Amino acid sequence: MRLTVLMSFSGAGGVERMVMNLVREFARTGIQVDLLVLRAQGPHLQNIPDNVNLIKLKNTHTLPSVPELARYLKKERPQYMLVAKDRAGRAALLARKFAGTDTKIVIRLGTNLSTALEKKSALSRWFRTAPMKAFYASVDKVVAVSEGVRQDTLGLTELAPECVTVIRNPVITPEMDKAIAEKAEHPWFNDTAITLIMGLGRLSQQKDFATLIHAFALVRKVRPCRLIILGEGGKREELETLIDELNLSDAVSMPGFQSNPYAWLKHASVFVLSSLWEGSPNVLTEALAIGIPSVATLCPSGPDEVLQDGKYGELVPMQDSQAMSQAILKTLDSPLPAETIKLAVEEYRVDISAKKYLALFKGED
Numbered sequence: 001m002r003l004t005v006l007m008s009f010s011g012a013g014g015v016e017r018m019v020m021n022l023v024r025e026f027a028r029t030g031i032q033v034d035l036l037v038l039r040a041q042g043p044h045l046q047n048i049p050d051n052v053n054l055i056k057l058k059n060t061h062t063l064p065s066v067p068e069l070a071r072y073l074k075k076e077r078p079q080y081m082l083v084a085k086d087r088a089g090r091a092a093l094l095a096r097k098f099a100g101t102d103t104k105i106v107i108r109l110g111t112n113l114s115t116a117l118e119k120k121s122a123l124s125r126w127f128r129t130a131p132m133k134a135f136y137a138s139v140d141k142v143v144a145v146s147e148g149v150r151q152d153t154l155g156l157t158e159l160a161p162e163c164v165t166v167i168r169n170p171v172i173t174p175e176m177d178k179a180i181a182e183k184a185e186h187p188w189f190n191d192t193a194i195t196l197i198m199g200l201g202r203l204s205q206q207k208d209f210a211t212l213i214h215a216f217a218l219v220r221k222v223r224p225c226r227l228i229i230l231g232e233g234g235k236r237e238e239l240e241t242l243i244d245e246l247n248l249s250d251a252v253s254m255p256g257f258q259s260n261p262y263a264w265l266k267h268a269s270v271f272v273l274s275s276l277w278e279g280s281p282n283v284l285t286e287a288l289a290i291g292i293p294s295v296a297t298l299c300p301s302g303p304d305e306v307l308q309d310g311k312y313g314e315l316v317p318m319q320d321s322q323a324m325s326q327a328i329l330k331t332l333d334s335p336l337p338a339e340t341i342k343l344a345v346e347e348y349r350v351d352i353s354a355k356k357y358l359a360l361f362k363g364e365d
Contacts, residue, residue, distance in 0.1 A: 001031050003361070004078040004103075006069075006088055008038040008062070009045055014282045015110055018145075019084045020045070021170040025354035027051050034078060038065055038088065062091040069095035073103055080104045080361040086113075090135040097138070104140040106360065110169070112152050112300045115277035116206075132157050141360055143167050145280040148301020165360065170353035171285040172345060176262060180290060184263035186255065188226055195225040195332060198268035198292075200261055200283045203233030203254075205276070208297075210235075210242055212274040214321035217246045219328050225251070230264055232257040261286070268292050270331050276318055278302045288312065288345045291338025295327045312336065312344035 003026060007019050026033050027049035034053045037045070039060050048054055055072070059065035073081075073095055081096075081103050083089040089107035096103055117125045136142065136157040142164045144150035150164050157164075188196060197216060201207040209229055216227045229239075229252070236254065243252045258264055261283070265271060271287035273296035280302040287294050288306065294313040296303035307313040313336075314327035346352070 001080070001358075001361070002034075002076075002078045003031055004034040004036060004072075004076070004081040006036045006038075006081060006083045006092055008060075008085065008088055015084055018110070018169050018171070018282070019108075021173055021350050022082075022354055022357065023052060024049055024173075025170065025350045026358075029354070029358075031358075034076065036069075036072065038062065062087040066091050066095045066098065070098040073099035073101045077101055078103055080106065082357065082361075083107050085109075086132060089139070090131060093135050093138055104361065106141045106143060106357075107136075107139055108143045108145070109149055109153055110145045110279040112149055112277050112279055112302075113156060114152050115300045129156050139163070141165060143357070143360070145169050146302040146305050148305065149279050152301065167356045167360070168347045168353055169280050169282055169285065170350035171282050171348040172289045173350045176286075176289065179260050179262040180266055182260055182263040184258070184260070184267070186228070186253070186264070186267075188228070188253070189267050193224075195223060195269045196267055197225055197227045197270050197272060197328065198230070198265060198287075199227070199272050199274060200230040200265070201273075201275070202231050203229075203235040203239060205235065206278075207231070207233075208274045208276050208319065209239055211297075211319050211321050211324060212272050213239065213242055213246065213248065213252065215272070215274075215324035215328060216252065217248060218321060218325035220248070220251060222329060223332070227252045228264070228268075229254045230256070230258050230261055262290060265290055265292055269335070270295060270328055272324065272328065273297060273303060274324065275299050275303075281306060285345050285348050288341050289348070291341050293331045293335040293341065295324065295331055297324075306344065306348075308344060312341055 005023055009016050036055050038057055057065050057068050083092045092105050144153055144166050147166055150166050153164050199212050219225055265287055271292045271294045273281055273284045277299050284296055284306050297318045298315045299318050316323040316327045
């Protein structure tokens with residue numbers, strides 16, 4: 001099999017990490033992979049396997065890269081191309097048309113786009129989504145990371161239902177156990193008498209940590225507890241102000257981005273996902289893989305699928321701190337056993353995910 005993966009690496013995001021998990025798993029099976037990158041920034045491009053050919057495109061933006069992509073396709077003629085994200089996917093489809101090759105193109109989508117664009121102007125939404133309907137008519141397959149993303153994609157593109165399939169994110173890797181075993185330093189880890197609640201993600205509107213902080217304030221009225229929020233972003237100052245206003249400075253810690261969040265998560269009594277939208281929430285999947293009892297918002301999309309409609313963790317309405325606090329207390333009072341929690345995320349193992357992609361490329365789905 002000759003496989004090409006096209007991706008823009010612009011930081012330390014979850015999409016980049018998921019794609020590299022797949023690439024490394026493909027390489028483990030002996031597949032020759034060409035990794036084409038529009039941008040080559042961030043930590044996820046380190047430790048590339050020997051049988052992965054890294055090709056850095058001269059253009060760092062999708063549309064100007066089309067001629068270069070077309071030349072690559074015409075010269076190399078890979079059987080399959082996996083493309084992460086919508087704009088890169090459209091560029092790949094246009095490049096294939098110019099190259100006149102028969103490379104099968106599969107586009108991976110990881111966001112509930114309609115919800116993410118909800119507060120944008122009608123014109124902005126149209127410019128973002130209208131090209132998908134035109135370009136995707138020639139795509140071979142679209143992979144959605146959750147059923148929610150699949151349904152959203154079908155609505156935006158008007159593709160036939162069989163053209164869009166769900167493959168779970170390759171979150172759980174062989175390296176996770178080693179990362180979990182590493183030590184993280186924080187003074188609260190030495191005081192196991194006080195319950196520790198955790199959140200993790202960009203300090204952004206999407207993650208809605210303000211609701212988590214309000215919920216934590218309510219929980220703290222009932223039982224002694226502390227809250228750690230890992231991550232960095234533009235909402236830091238706003239969240240720090242809220243923490244001060246609620247007199248929680250001694251009980252909430254925001255230590256910033258951590259390269260190994262697993263070493264932190266293992267100390268949590270409860271993990272909370274407070275998001276307003278997701279595609280498939282990797283951090284919730286990771287917490288479950290470690291065996292951490294979890295609470296999540298019923299946001300579009302993914303938490304209900306990961307938690308299997310509440311079987312493996314409490315689901316609460318978005319922006320409802322009262323309901324979230326009650327769910328946290330319920331989880332603390334009656335946590336599921338770790339081994340039961342881990343059963344929720346078997347489908348998210350990298351080997352299973354990679355096998356499903358390979359079957360899809362070969363038309364065996």
